Amino acid sequence: xxxxxxxxxxxxxxxxxxxxxxxxxxxxxxxxxxxxxxxxxxxxxxxxxxxxxxxxxxxxxxxxxxxxxxxxxxxxxxxxxxxxxxxxxxxxxxxxxxxxxxxxxxxxxxxxxx
Amino acid sequence: xxxxxxxxxxxxxxxxxxxxxxxxxxxxxxxxxxxxxxxxxxxxxxxxxxxxxxxxxxxxxxxxxxxxxxxxxxxxxxxxxxxxxxxxxxxxxxxxxxxxxxxxxxxxxxxxxxxxxxxxxxxxxxxxxxxxxxxxxxxxxxxxxxx
Numbered sequence: 001x002x003x004x005x006x007x008x009x010x011x012x013x014x015x016x017x018x019x020x021x022x023x024x025x026x027x028x029x030x031x032x033x034x035x036x037x038x039x040x041x042x043x044x045x046x047x048x049x050x051x052x053x054x055x056x057x058x059x060x061x062x063x064x065x066x067x068x069x070x071x072x073x074x075x076x077x078x079x080x081x082x083x084x085x086x087x088x089x090x091x092x093x094x095x096x097x098x099x100x101x102x103x104x105x106x107x108x109x110x111x112x113x114x
Numbered sequence: 115x116x117x118x119x120x121x122x123x124x125x126x127x128x129x130x131x132x133x134x135x136x137x138x139x140x141x142x143x144x145x146x147x148x149x150x151x152x153x154x155x156x157x158x159x160x161x162x163x164x165x166x167x168x169x170x171x172x173x174x175x176x177x178x179x180x181x182x183x184x185x186x187x188x189x190x191x192x193x194x195x196x197x198x199x200x201x202x203x204x205x206x207x208x209x210x211x212x213x214x215x216x217x218x219x220x221x222x223x224x225x226x227x228x229x230x231x232x233x234x235x236x237x238x239x240x241x242x243x244x245x246x247x248x249x250x251x252x253x254x255x256x257x258x259x260x261x
Contacts, residue, residue: 004180006210008203019259026254044176048136049243055221057228057239064229071140071240072204078138078242083178089187096189097196108203109187110210113179 002043002085002112003092008076009105011050028100036084041095045082076105083112134175134217134244135224140208141237143182160232168216168227179212208237215244 017025036042051070058065070077082099086092089111096107146154168174183202190197202209214231218224221243228239 002178004178006203015259017259022258023254026257030254046134046136046244051242053243055225055228055241057225057231057234057241058237059229059234064234066225070242071138071208071238072206074204076203093187093189093198096187097191099189102189102191102196106188106190106203109189110183110202111181111185113181113212 001088001092002083003089004110004112005082005084005092005096005099006078006108006110007080007082007099007101007105008074008108009079009101010075011052011077011079013104025100032098032100033082035098036082036095041084041086041091043083043085045080047080048078051077079105133220133224134215135221136242136244137214137216137224137228137231138210138240138242139212139214139231139233139237140206140240141211141233142207143209143211145236157232164230164232165214167230168214173216173218173223173227175215175217177212177214180210183209211237 014022014025033042033045036045052068054068054070056067056069056071079101084092084095086095089109092109092111096102096109099107101107149157165174165177186200186202188199188201188203204210211233216224216227218227221241224241224243228234228241231239233239
C-alpha cells in the first residue's frame, strides 16, 4: 500500500530559529529520509515552497479565478510530504510517528487509491 | 490571462531552469457518491484525458489519488506523548483528493496546466512550487539563515 505523509508545520517558526537550530532540524529530516530509504519504503518526498508562494485556481461561472496563497488557512501549513510504501496502515503510522514533524507540527497519513 | 511573472531570486525552490510544481486537488468528497454512474464515467474520462495531455506534453512527473479523508489519521507528539487522531488535519469545505507533480519552466505554465484541470471546474487547484529532494541531495546552505 502506498501512503502519503503530509507534513503540517507552522511556517513562521523556521525563520525564528538560529542557524545551529536550523542545521539540527535539517539533519533530523535528512536522517529520517535516509532511514525511509534504507528500509526500502521511500517512494518520493519533497519540501514545498512556503505557502505564501502558493496560488489557487478555480472556475466559477466559466470565469477563471486565481488567488494568492494556499487553499486552506490553518494554524499549520503543508510544508512537505513523503510518499511511502508499506504493507499496512500500522507500519505507515509507525513511520509517521518517527517523522521529525510530529515534534513540532502534525503528520497526516493518507492512503493512495490504487 | 494568468498573471505573476516569475522573478529570479535567491529562494532555493526557484533555482534552476526547470521547476517542479505540485498541483493539489481540493474537492468536495461528498459530491462523488451523488453522481450517476454515467456522470462518474464522464468525469473519470475527463481526468484521464487531462493526465494524458500532461503526459504528451512531457510535463507530468507523477500523480496520486488519495482515499477519502475519513480514512486519514494524524500523528503528533506533545509533551513526549504520541497523539493519534482519526480524520484529516484540516477541516475544510473541500478536501485534498489527489495531486499531480509537473515539471515546467515557470509558474505561468504551471498555472495554465492548473486551469485545465477538471478539478478547477468543481473544486480548487492549489499550485505550490517545490524542489524534489533538494535538501537531501544538495547542500542545505540555501535553506539556512544568512549570517
